[in-house]
Amino acid sequence: MQEPFTVTGMSCGGCESNVEDSVGALDGVESVDADHEADSVVVDTAEASVEDITAAIEDAGYQVEG
Numbered sequence: 001m002q003e004p005f006t007v008t009g010m011s012c013g014g015c016e017s018n019v020e021d022s023v024g025a026l027d028g029v030e031s032v033d034a035d036h037e038a039d040s041v042v043v044d045t046a047e048a049s050v051e052d053i054t055a056a057i058e059d060a061g062y063q064v065e066g
Contacts, residue, residue, distance in 0.1 A: 003043045003050060009062040010036035022060040026052055039065075 009017060016034035019041055023032045028047025034040070043053050054064045 001045060003040055003045065003053065005043070005053065005057065006055055006065040007034070007041045007062050008039055008065055010034065010039065012036060015062070019057055019062060022056045023048075023053055026056055028058045029053075041042045 007019065013036070015046065016036050019034040020032040023029055023041070023043055026045075026048040028041060029045045031044040033042045041057065045053070055062050
């Protein structure tokens, strides 16, 4: 299942890596694609909850919108 998120605060490739590493560490996450220019993060997961993904993004220092 792919879950899209609107994420603000990312300004470069390093920010994308921070989010990808943080979310990718969650159990059940198969892939993470962060795009700072589009303010988007798409997570492919079979197990991780929206709440856990949101927390991982916010713990990395970025804001999930919506």
